Amino acid sequence: MALMNILNTINHTLDQEMERDDTIVVYGEDVGHEGGVFRATVGLQKKYGKERCFDSPLAEAGIVGTAIGMAINGLKPIVEIQFSGFILPAVNQIIGHAARMRNRSRGKYHLPMVIRAPYGGGIRALEHHSESIEAMFAHIPGLKVVIPSTPYDTKGLLLAAIRDPDPVLFLEPKRIYRAFKQEVPEEDYTIPIGKAKIVKEGKDVTVVSYGALMPQVNEAVKELEKEGISVEVIDLRTISPIDKDTIINSVKKTGRFVAVHEAVKSFSVSAELISIVNEGAFLYLEAPPTRITGFDITVPLPRGEHHHMIDSARIVAKVKEVVKF
Amino acid sequence: MLIDKFSPLEGKMLSIMDPEGNIIEKDLMPQLEDEKLLELYKMMLLTKVVDTKALQYQRQGRMLTYAPNRGQEAAQLGSIAATEERDWLVPAFRELGAWLYKGVSLEQIYLYWYGNEEGSKFPENINMLPVAVPIASQINHAAGLAMASRYKKEDAVTMAYVGDGGTSHGEFHEGMNFAAVFDAPLVVIIQNNQYAISVPRHVQTRTKTLAEKAVAYGIPGIQVDGNDIFAVYVAAKEAVERARRGEGPTLIEAVTYRLGPHTTSDDPTIYREDEEVEEWAKKDPILRFKKFLINKELWSVEQDEKEIEAYEELVNNTFKKVENSKEVPLEDIFAYQYETMTPNLVQQLEDYRQYLEGREK
Structure with a gap:
């Protein structure tokens, strides 16, 4: 056991798995010598050599496209897209090929590869450094989309992603990369992809979120419990494939539902969650299922971004509204 | 190295056999056994029959959209013949000759164009990727395959195909650049068939040749007469050997011509003159190979007719099987x-x- 933040955990997990499995190669922009702009891969080149951890040319389609070729030819590439906002040139490869190769070849080829990308806002960054576009990829059959929210989960989910036989987009909550530390076991463990976690049981309302907003949700819940509102908190952990059962069972118990995410509202993960609740727990509902999300706007630059980001006060207000309905 | 002697920047193009089947560069002529020559010629004939028939079936409403290869047989067979069984083939979508050479069954190829994914589930021993419809995106896969071979210290080479239009694409650039930076054992064949659907070659790029794009990647590039199977073979062989020795990728531009439409949905009379097509028909790669073989007394007109007849029967029977294949479960x-x-x-x-x-x- 060691105390680690999310970033340390990514580094520790990559290290441990590279040691165990020499088919793993790690690359991307600034990933090798520098160890990544966030230092997630620091030390790996020194330990495993330039063959296994290296800097690539500055070209996202090339990074993902070559990873597809490598995965077909027996390797397990783990590539980094420096910010999820820069992933767009690689979409032709991710959606056009990575998601389809197994089906296209009727199972002759499959792609055990991981695309890591820090996502989300609240870090006072330049344009294209704060996006939360998980729904875009969750919409695509053949992809898996995973977002951890704690150091412990990061290790278990990242190991599961690396060992998954299909391509996984591993979106990292960069806003909380260094926010807090947790005991992370030294030993090997995985957390199943496709399973949500009930963070806290409750009986009045179900609140579902994921990734960088979980600390805000937990803070809001403390506030709400003081006022006598019992909240069941679910951390999705995996966006796709989504864990319907955990959501539906929870809402059957609480009768109320609030989804929370910083991504824009329309056509989002919360839209899918509310559909799941309506299809699976409609007759148990005491109030319309609802959500608190980013606005349908381009992520504002830092001087206006705070309006777009969700804080615990807004979650508290929304949950009270639903409980009072 | 041969490739160094034919710099595309100096306007040189490698050509060994003229359209009449005469060998004009005797010193460069590859040493191929008679048996190999006949194997390649027969495969070109088969490609032609498979192609012509597919077009007919499509016109009869029995086949879906099909991308014909007529005219490009030498560019495909000449290049793939320079590879070994363990090498990887990364097609674009118009490489019928190369697929057949690689050992993909005709039934499977037709099944693909018939609209069934089973057509892309190649047997375990065939190292070939399925068709990549998004133009030039396969060059990145090819670079990755080759990088992996290098990482695993295997001596397999990857041979990838792209069209003239594909060289305009960012993915072509990214893939070539990755392969070059990491010395990947990759050979990229540009089938320059002069048109990307309706858009002529000169609208794709300001450069005089496509081969000279290699200069920007710091790798060798050569332009060859793509309708001359010997020129294509010699350049490809050298590039494959270079890659296998760990000396990195090569870019080969095979100058050829698509005698048919882009796909069965295309009407080429809208964008090109009959005279142009007739001029290129005179340079037909199969015709010139046949003349060469007949001159060498390895082949005859009678054998040719008999062979075509046999292929037509084979193709008809195979297509019937495909037509009677089960729906996708x-x-x-x-x-x-x-x-x-x-x-x-x-x-x-x-x-x-x-x-x-x-x-x-």
Whole structure:
């Protein structure tokens, strides 16, 4: 056991798995010598050599496209897209090929590869450094989309992603990369992809979120419990494939539902969650299922971004509204 | 190295056999056994028959959209013949000759164009990727395959194909650049057939040749007469050997011409003159190879006719099998999205099955 933040955990997990499995190669922009702009891969080149951890040319389609070729030819590439906002040139490869190769070849080829990308806002960054576009990829059959929210989960989910036989987009909550530390076991463990976690049981309302907003949700819940509102908190952990059962069972118990995410509202993960609740727990509902999300706007630059980001006060207000309905 | 002697920047193009089947560069002529020559020629003939028939079937409403190869047989066979069984073939979508050479069955090829994914499930021993429809995106896969071979210290080479239009694409650039930076054992064949659907070659790029793009990647590039199987073979062989020795990628531009339409949905009379097509028909790669073989007394007009007849029968019989093939099983359209079906997929399949059963009652 060691105390680690999310970033340390990514580094520790990559290290441990590279040691165990020499088919793993790690690359991307600034990933090798520098160890990544966030230092997630620091030390790996020194330990495993330039063959296994290296800097690539500055070209996202090339990074993902070559990873597809490598995965077909027996390797397990783990590539980094420096910010999820820069992933767009690689979409032709991710959606056009990575998601389809197994089906296209009727199972002759499959792609055990991981695309890591820090996502989300609240870090006072330049344009294209704060996006939360998980729904875009969750919409695509053949992809898996995973977002951890704690150091412990990061290790278990990242190991599961690396060992998954299909391509996984591993979106990292960069806003909380260094926010807090947790005991992370030294030993090997995985957390199943496709399973949500009930963070806290409750009986009045179900609140579902994921990734960088979980600390805000937990803070809001403390506030709400003081006022006598019992909240069941679910951390999705995996966006796709989504864990319907955990959501539906929870809402059957609480009768109320609030989804929370910083991504824009329309056509989002919360839209899918509310559909799941309506299809699976409609007759148990005491109030319309609802959500608190980013606005349908381009992520504002830092001087206006705070309006777009969700804080615990807004979650508290929304949950009270639903409980009072 | 031969490739160094034919710099595209100096306007040089490698050519060994003229359109009359005469060898104009005797010193460069590859040492191929008679048996190999005949194998390659026959495969070109088969490619032509498979292609011509596919077009006919499509016109009869029996085949879906098809991308013809007529005119490009030498560019495909000449290049793939320089590879070994363990090498990787990364096609674009118009490489019928190369697929057949690689050992993909005709039945499977037709099954693909007939609209069935089983057509892309190649046998285990065939190192070939399925068709990549998004133009030039396969060059990145090819670079990755080759990088992996290098990482594993295997001596397999990857041979990838792209069209003239594909060289305009960012993915072509990214793939070439990755392969060059990491010394990947890759050979990229540009089948410059002069048109990307309707857009002529000169609209794709300001450069005089496509081969000279290699200069920007710091790798060798050569332009060859793509209708001359010997020129294509010699350049490809040298590039493959270079790659196998660990000396990195090569770019080969095979100058050829698509005698047919882009696909069966295309009407080429809109964008090119009959005279142009007639001029290129005189440079037909099969015709010139045939003249060469007849001059060498390895082949005859009678043998040619007999062979074509036999291929026509083979092709007709194969296509009949494909026409009688089973529909894709319902489970199969769900089963290959992931290794294990997700709960959503399981439920969607189950709901749909119940609906179908209810409808039958």
